[in-house]
Amino acid sequence: MSGRRLVHTENAEVLPVGDVPVVPVVTFRETVIDSVRDGARLVAFFGRPQEDRRLLVFAVLAMPDAGPLGVLAMAVDGRYPALTGACPQAHLFERELAEQWGVVPEGHPWLKPMRFHRSWQPGRDAWGRDPEQDPRPGVTDFYSVEGEEIHEVAVGPVHAGVIEPGHFRFQCHGEVVLHLEIALGYQHRGIERALVGGPDKRTMPFMETAAGDTSIGHATAYCQAREALAHSTVPPRAMALRGVALELERIANHVGDLGALAGDVGFLPTASYCGRIRGDVLNLSALLCGSRFGRGFIRPGGVGYDVTAGMIAELQDRLAEAARDAAEAIGLMWDTPSVTERFEDTGTVSRETCMEIGLVGPAARACGVDRDVRQDAPFGIYRFTHIPTVTWDTGDVFGRAHVREIEILRSVAFIQEQLTNLPRGGTLAAVAPPAPESLVVSLVEGWRGEICHAVLTDGAGRFARYKIVDPSFHNWFGLALAMRGEPISDFPLCNKSFNLSYCGHDL
Amino acid sequence: MDGCRACAEVCPADAIRIVGGAESKESTRGNEGGRPKKSRMQIDLGRCLFCDECRAACPADALACGGDYRLATRTREDLLLGAEGPRLAVALEDKTRRLFGRSLKLRVVSAGGCNACEADTNVLTTIGWDIGRFGIQYVAAPRHADGLLITGPVTTNMRLALRKTYDAVPSPKLVIAVGACAISGGLYREQPEQMGGAGAEVPVDLYIPGCPPHPLTILDGFLRLLGRIGGVRETAGSGSCEP
Incomplete structure (x- = not known):
């Protein structure tokens, strides 16, 4: 064994x-x-x-x-x-x-760079490259298919939309994609390396911008690790408020994604409504802390800002309204066969593939895999309040959309319950210095899936190694596999159904 | 509180400088009364993350966060805040304004952005904001664009792609830097993996500070640049304060 x-x-x-x-x-x-x-x-x-x-x-x-x-x-x-x-x-x-x-x-079957930076270990390079030269991003071998009728399509790093950079290489037979290879690294900012020697005044904002659309998720993962290293506990009120912020982040992004999916098949009513409703939810995060992305809300020891009774009432009212509007907007799309026809059986990932490559988040749950950190390794408030996991078994674009739709409902119910029964007391506890020579693994279910921060401290309690695994790290390969056998024109739709982070991957 | 540096010390982006003070040479310059000049504080909005740490650290409660969303400027220097707010952007000169004033097409390039500036840039295309009504549009190709909107500190890995995209935009062209990263490198400005902002690679015509800037701040910047609002040199209200 x-x-x-x-x-x-x-x-x-x-x-x-x-x-x-x-x-x-x-x-x-x-x-x-x-x-x-x-x-x-x-x-x-x-x-x-x-x-x-x-x-x-x-x-x-x-x-x-x-x-x-x-x-x-x-x-x-x-x-x-x-x-x-x-x-x-x-x-x-x-x-x-x-x-x-x-x-x-x-014996690694496809050993090539993934972020295109110099080796962190002076004098050692896996490919024997010149240590004085910055590697050129995207300049590497690509999997290729040969044959007279085969053609290759290269897209990026700069894309047509307002989106982060990445390079996509499609091997196509006519319209059909035989293989997609994704080359990232354009967003590499050296975050993991900069975290070594911390914690310091830059640590918290690094976490909040590791993947800026997941500020609450990464900030929570960091704070959990930081508090564990100090053997500190978080006041109950702060614990509940962290859950509220994390679910608001999930709702905002899920609503935005559903709108964008509708937009990608040209169904503008849902796209337009959801574009607005996403903003309404982001503004609830701003109500908590002044930032639409929740910057400054999660802090080691608790939360940076408390809520008043008036704010709670306003949050509850505005959330209920946004949830009603979202349900209607999403319903419009499901009442339209031309939308469901485009979503169903598109970009399918099987349950077996999901298990084999280790997908996380809504992408895994849409394959019928019951995987959710909030349930499997509950943290913070989720140790006390259960939030039901949502799964679907089709593994296609529809599945990934439908899981998000139901998760919005669950998150709304959770937030309303937390705000109704918000514990009294403080919101920020003192946090001692981190313990030396320790390891902590902190997991959070962000809106894209499992966020992992693994931290090793040195003899003085400084960060000797800070490993961040954004859910996108696990899931990009899932997108590549979802495209196999699909028409290349469905790439935007499949891509949006995963909506992965480039900077969270590149760090 | 002369000599206090609490705010400068906690700032994660080193956006605060204390200029002068009793010990400083600068303090006696042009100082007729012989008494040491008081130290002054300078905040670089081009680096500021709007994180509130300085306000929380100030023992004298001398700092407050303003509620004015108007922050965009035409020069980097105009983002250095002393006693007054930023000198807000003035419109393009007449000839350029005639070209772009009613139709401005922008290609957005994320060059190390964290997807927050990107999100609040993109949100302006949704129905709640609808920048199309001002003739502003984000377009798919640099060849169709009048300029670039850049986010992120410009990672070394995006340097070439940014340069090629800039070169592909027909002249005359504009560059708009959105967010602390694109203006100065922001939180990342000391990382060897980046260039310290868009200005290191291309000339910048409009700076829109924030981390990320609020959509209103971005829209306000666009409209000032095009001369749709504002006019004579304006300063944002440094006194206004909302909790």
Whole structure:
């Protein structure tokens, strides 16, 4: 049984880093590969350099059936046999490891850079590139299909809409996409590297802009980690308010996505209404803290701003109105066969594929996979108030839209309940300095899915390694697979049905 | 509270400078009475994240957050705030204004933006704002554009793509930098992975500060640039304050 080689931990629980078993490479591979085959999921996989220049590689696994988190480590000296061949979930993680630290996962089927930055480990580069030269983004091998009737379509990094940059390479036979390869990295700002040595005054805004449309999600993941490292607790009132803010972020983005999906098939009524309603919900976040994106609301120890009775009443009224309007606007689209016809059986990802590549969030739940951090590894207020998980089993654009639609209803009900029964008391507790030589894994169910922050502290309690895994990191490959066999003209629709973060991936 | 630097020290973007003060050389310059001049504070709105940390840190409650959404300026220097608010953007000169005043097509380039500036730029196209009624439109291709709207600090990985997009816009062309990142690099300005804002790569005609700027601030900037509102040099109300 592979489980014995892992140390078990829970969401946002502190562990002395010495408790993590450092096993031989062969044991590490076996344990991760076997666990994933038995239903576990690779949540995080990252390196921390040691003084002897070997790289300590950590794996964090979510054990099946809402089990605990399992952590183990191996020491890598330059090269090691890749896991990806037997464990596709490791694919991007191993490319990231190679790019950051210059180690070579031997036998990796598609080992190429993913963010196009120089190696973080001086003198070590997985591809033997010139250390004085910045790598050129997107300049790399691409999977290609040969044949007289095959053509290639390249899109980006600058796209037609108001959207972040990324490069998409389609291999097409006529209109049909045989394969899509996505090359990102254009948004790389070096966040993980800048976090080392923290926490400091820049840490919080880095979190709020890691993926700026998920400010509350990433800020909450950070604060949970920070509080766990200090053995601090959050006042009940702040805990409830954090949940309110997280669900407001979910509602705003889901409403926006549903409107954009309608827009992508030319159904303007839902698109127009949802564009406005999304703003109405963002303005509720502004009511909480002055920022439509919730900047400044989540703070270590609680929340930055309290609410008055008057604000609660206003929030409840305005939310109820927005929810009514959203339900009507979305209903218009479902009453229109020309919309449902375009959504159904488009961009389908099977349940098996979802499990194999480890999708998260609404994209996974639309494949019938009951996966939600709020339920599987409950954090904060979700330990006390259950929010029902929404699944659908078609795995297509309709499924991803429908899951969002129902999640809006659940989130609205949750917020109304929290605001009605908001605990009294303070909203911000003091937070002690972080514990030294510790590891904490903090998970949050953001609107796109599982956000993971894995933090290692050094002997002085500073951040020695801060690993951020945005849900988009897991899900971009899902979009690529969803496009197989689809007409290329459906790409905007499929893309919007995932609506992934570029900067959250590129960090 | 002379000598206090509490606000400057907590600012995550180093947007606050304390100029002068008792110990400073500057303090005696042009100082006839012989008494040391009081230190002055300067806030660089081009870096400011509007995060409220300075206000919270001030022991004298000397700082307040204003409620004025009008913040856009024509020059980088106009974003340096002393006792007065920012000198708001004036319209393009007549000839350029005749070209763009009634129809301005912009290509949006995100170059390391976090998708917040992008979102509140995009929201202006929804029915609640409808910038189309002012003749402003975001277009799909630089060839169809009169200028660029840039977000993000300009990552090194987007440098070439931004340059190519800029070159593809027919002259005469405008550049609008939206958000602290695009104006100065913002929170990211010390990261080697970025260039320190759009100005490092292309000439900027309009600066719209914020993290992200409110849609009203962006719209106000557009309309001032086109001469649809404003006129003579205006200063935003530094005194106005809403909780």
